[in-house]
Amino acid sequence: MGRHVLRRLLQMIPVFVGATLLIFLMVNVMGDPVAGLCGERACDPATAAQLRREFGLDQPVWRQYLTYMGKVFTGDFGTAFNGQPVTELMATAFPVTVRLTVVAVLFEVVVGVTLGVVTGLRRGRPVDTAVLLATLVVISVPTFVTGLLLQLLLGIKWQWIRPSVRAGGFDELIVPGLVLASVSLAYVTRLTRTSLAENRRSDYVRTAVAKGLPRRRVVTRHLLRNSLIPVVTFIGTDIGALMGGAIVTERIFNIHGVGYQLYQGILRQNSQTVVGFVTVLVLVFLVANLLVDLLYAVLDPRIRHA
Amino acid sequence: MRRSTHARRVACVVAALVLAATGCAGAGAGGNGGAVLSSSWADPQNPLEPANTNEVQGGKVLDMIFRGLKRYDPKTGKARDWLARSIETRDSRTFTVRLKNGWIFSNGEKVTARSFVDAWNYGASLRNNQKNAYFFGYIDGYDEVHPQSGRQRADTLSGLKVVDDHTFTVRLNQKFSGFPDTLGYAAFAPLPRAFFTDHAAWVRKPVGNGPYTIESYTKGAQMYLKKWDGYPGPDKARNDGVTLLVYTDSNTAYTDLLAGNLDLADDIPAAQLKNVKSDLGERYLNTPAGIIQTLAFPYYDEAWSRPGAEKVRTGLSMAINRRQITDTIFRGTRTPATDWTSPVLGAAGGYKKGLCGRACAYDPGRARELIEEGGGIPGGRLTVTYNADSGSHRQWVDAVCNSINNALGDDRACVGNPVGTFADFRNQLGGHRMTGPFRAGWQMDYPLIQNFLQPLYYTGASSNDGAWSNEEFDRLVDRANAETDPARSVALFQRAEEVVRDHMAAIPLWYQNGNAGYSERLSHVALNPFSVPVYNEIRVG
Numbered sequence: 001m002g003r004h005v006l007r008r009l010l011q012m013i014p015v016f017v018g019a020t021l022l023i024f025l026m027v028n029v030m031g032d033p034v035a036g037l038c039g040e041r042a043c044d045p046a047t048a049a050q051l052r053r054e055f056g057l058d059q060p061v062w063r064q065y066l067t068y069m070g071k072v073f074t075g076d077f078g079t080a081f082n083g084q085p086v087t088e089l090m091a092t093a094f095p096v097t098v099r100l101t102v103v104a105v106l107f108e109v110v111v112g113v114t115l116g117v118v119t120g121l122r123r124g125r126p127v128d129t130a131v132l133l134a135t136l137v138v139i140s141v142p143t144f145v146t147g148l149l150l151q152l153l154l155g156i157k158w159q160w161i162r163p164s165v166r167a168g169g170f171d172e173l174i175v176p177g178l179v180l181a182s183v184s185l186a187y188v189t190r191l192t193r194t195s196l197a198e199n200r201r202s203d204y205v206r207t208a209v210a211k212g213l214p215r216r217r218v219v220t221r222h223l224l225r226n227s228l229i230p231v232v233t234f235i236g237t238d239i240g241a242l243m244g245g246a247i248v249t250e251r252i253f254n255i256h257g258v259g260y261q262l263y264q265g266i267l268r269q270n271s272q273t274v275v276g277f278v279t280v281l282v283l284v285f286l287v288a289n290l291l292v293d294l295l296y297a298v299l300d301p302r303i304r305h306a
Numbered sequence: 307m308r309r310s311t312h313a314r315r316v317a318c319v320v321a322a323l324v325l326a327a328t329g330c331a332g333a334g335a336g337g338n339g340g341a342v343l344s345s346s347w348a349d350p351q352n353p354l355e356p357a358n359t360n361e362v363q364g365g366k367v368l369d370m371i372f373r374g375l376k377r378y379d380p381k382t383g384k385a386r387d388w389l390a391r392s393i394e395t396r397d398s399r400t401f402t403v404r405l406k407n408g409w410i411f412s413n414g415e416k417v418t419a420r421s422f423v424d425a426w427n428y429g430a431s432l433r434n435n436q437k438n439a440y441f442f443g444y445i446d447g448y449d450e451v452h453p454q455s456g457r458q459r460a461d462t463l464s465g466l467k468v469v470d471d472h473t474f475t476v477r478l479n480q481k482f483s484g485f486p487d488t489l490g491y492a493a494f495a496p497l498p499r500a501f502f503t504d505h506a507a508w509v510r511k512p513v514g515n516g517p518y519t520i521e522s523y524t525k526g527a528q529m530y531l532k533k534w535d536g537y538p539g540p541d542k543a544r545n546d547g548v549t550l551l552v553y554t555d556s557n558t559a560y561t562d563l564l565a566g567n568l569d570l571a572d573d574i575p576a577a578q579l580k581n582v583k584s585d586l587g588e589r590y591l592n593t594p595a596g597i598i599q600t601l602a603f604p605y606y607d608e609a610w611s612r613p614g615a616e617k618v619r620t621g622l623s624m625a626i627n628r629r630q631i632t633d634t635i636f637r638g639t640r641t642p643a644t645d646w647t648s649p650v651l652g653a654a655g656g657y658k659k660g661l662c663g664r665a666c667a668y669d670p671g672r673a674r675e676l677i678e679e680g681g682g683i684p685g686g687r688l689t690v691t692y693n694a695d696s697g698s699h700r701q702w703v704d705a706v707c708n709s710i711n712n713a714l715g716d717d718r719a720c721v722g723n724p725v726g727t728f729a730d731f732r733n734q735l736g737g738h739r740m741t742g743p744f745r746a747g748w749q750m751d752y753p754l755i756q757n758f759l760q761p762l763y764y765t766g767a768s769s770n771d772g773a774w775s776n777e778e779f780d781r782l783v784d785r786a787n788a789e790t791d792p793a794r795s796v797a798l799f800q801r802a803e804e805v806v807r808d809h810m811a812a813i814p815l816w817y818q819n820g821n822a823g824y825s826e827r828l829s830h831v832a833l834n835p836f837s838v839p840v841y842n843e844i845r846v847g
Binding site: 024030031032033035036037038039040041042043044045046047050051054066070081083087089092093136151155159162163164166246250251252253255260261263264266267268269281303 | 349350351352353358361380432435436439440452453454455458509523524526527537551552553554555558559561562564565567667695696702726727729730731732733735736746747748749761769771
């Protein structure tokens with residue numbers, strides 16, 4: 001197990017370097033960040049030149065990358081254009097998005113897996129058909145439609161919730177979390193259902209049933225443990241996707257999280273913000289993937305030796 | 307047995323995650339209660355310093371916490387003396403500024419001549435990266451403090467002299483009779499000593515001399531501005547305070563307004579314009595602002611600067627059905643332009659309805675003729691470049707192109723060319739990479755006809771992105787600036803504007819209104835000519 005973990009950790013290094021380099025190059029291709037700083041007019045050349053010097057934008061890209069990475073390891077992510085350190089932006093943005101993601105993942109796990117188990121055990125019955133249809137609808141409707149619709153109905157028509165999020169506490173994030181989770185939730189349901197239905201016919205389940213084990217024990221210990229492997233993979237990789245993909249949801253519900261900061265950063269071509277946030281997101285992806293792999297090994301001991 | 311411990315472990319991990327997430331949350335709610343109103347806001351782009359704020363959101367705050375030598379009347383836009391007792395000149399070049407007594411900053415410090423001189427020197431200095439530095443460009447010695455290239459050679463503007471506590475003089479590097487009227491702009495605000503001694507702390511929580519003080523500021527979330535009881539000015543706040551709430555999207559702000567969670571939204575999203583009347587009725591404001599949209603041309607491109615091209619440009623102008631576009635797309639929040647300024651200037655200030663004449667009237671037949679006479683559209687096809695990230699530029703550019711295509715009877719005569727972000731758009735403009743007309747919006751800095759013409763069409767001016775150059779225009783502007791009599795100065799500016807018209811240097815499209823909606827709790831809500839709510843006049847309850 002230790003070797004397995006170590007190998008996975010070492011694999012993360014080139015991925016991290018490659019991913020950050022890519023995002024760095026992409027942000028640089030977007031053009032001169034200083035150009036859009038002065039409103040509708042052109043910045044006066046002297047100020048623009050000085051700003052460029054201060055942000056290190058007059059250096060060659062490879063040099064900028066090296067300096068940047070060097071600073072990142074000391075925890076310095078640079079300064080955003082409004083004079084705020086990027087770390088400060090992160091300190092306000094990430095907790096909110098983490099909470100949003102937690103809510104979303106909880107929905108995925110609790111609702112998604114439950115529905116998956118229920119339908120998987122009752123294939124072809126009316127419940128199964130109904131849930132399948134529902135998931136089809138959820139998957140095919142874009143998030144922003146679901147979001148705006150819920151906001152309109154729950155927020156304005158029925159006044160059950162505030163249409164916008166103020167402080168970003170858990171209670172306020174339930175509806176946005178559901179919206180964010182909706183598509184993945186549908187996938188989790190379908191994945192669990194298929195996986196469960198497949199394993200139900202396998203030999204070890206038949207053996208377990210033949211041994212006379214109680215049905216609950218067969219389902220939870222034998223069936224679920226194996227059937228959840230693809231689901232765990234999906235949810236694990238989805239954590240990163242949820243954090244990075246919250247742009248739409250955060251905009252609709254006025255959540256000042258990672259998605260909002262990224263959107264602002266891209267709009268204002270603020271390379272420091274964009275690169276900083278994406279770097280952290282890359283780390284989140286990597287750690288989530290690592291956790292998935294480790295969980296794999298726990299769920300299925302055969303994988304450890306592979 | 308084993309199962310229960312396992313479950314407990316999982317629960318602990320989840321709880322730890324949750325605690326970690328809540329533990330870091332630092333968003334404190336601003337103190338509400340009393341007659342405090344909430345208003346929509348967006349994160350200012352730059353640190354909140356007077357000479358560094360060039361967009362509406364930051365300007366909104368500066369307007370609440372600062373008062374300058376002059377103030378623009380919220381209704382008429384006319385510059386009136388505020389902290390200034392008098393601003394006198396004999397030659398339109400050297401101005402003597404006398405201050406009123408009794409003005410203080412909210413931290414108790416007196417506002418003196420030095421508060422202004424120090425602030426202006428700070429704003430002009432290249433070292434401080436102030437984005438509005440060019441506002442001080444008229445003052446003598448600007449070249450030394452803020453050279454176009456190379457190191458700065460002086461720390462202070464040689465044109466500024468403190469005479470005594472309440473008097474200072476300003477010497478300009480050219481005649482500019484309108485100069486006193488520019489002094490209402492936020493960049494010219496006075497600054498307290500604390501700004502210079504502890505700059506970092508000041509930027510976290512700015513201190514000014516206006517009717518409000520900043521009580522709390524959570525960057526990116528909200529700012530609570532409290533009425534300053536000790537404010538010595540005549541325009542005291544009529545409410546107890548304002549909470550500015552940052553919204554990620556103007557649609558959400560509008561939704562919140564409808565749901566009763568927000569008192570004032572000063573940016574009605576274009577998509578809601580068709581509902582806004584039925585949603586809000588009388589509580590919807592739609593008033594003229596000093597903003598004009600135009601189509602500018604790349605004169606660095608041979609094809610657009612050749613003789614005869616002005617006929618093509620005039621023809622294009624006549625091919626645009628402004629009335630139809632403002633009615634259908636903007637639902638009356640824009641007014642078809644008939645000159646190159648704005649109605650907020652008023653007739654005395656230089657707005658001249660119909661100055662554009664037939665060249666701005668929709669006439670597809672004549673448009674076709676003119677474009678043909680002028681040698682046709684350069685390259686046979688028109689591309690209109692705009693940034694697609696904000697506003698509803700895509701809709702109107704498509705409509706303008708549609709109008710031109712219809713007039714010319716050619717489906718492919720004009721196409722829009724969207725650029726992803728504003729920064730990239732600016733970048734391409736700065737690099738002189740346009741091959742056809744491009745969007746050129748202009749929001750006035752101060753209500754002067756000079757501000758609508760000189761920065762945009764004067765040779766080499768800061769916002770002359772198309773690099774238009776005309777000797778006659780430049781000469782008329784110089785003469786207008788030197789003229790001490792306001793009426794004669796305005797008349798000369800209008801003659802310069804006629805030069806712009808005859809050459810169709812840029813096609814005027816429409817004047818823009820400010821829009822806002824407010825809740826039933828509020829009354830006396832109005833927008834000033836800069837489309838910013840006049841917060842201190844608003845009454846709650």
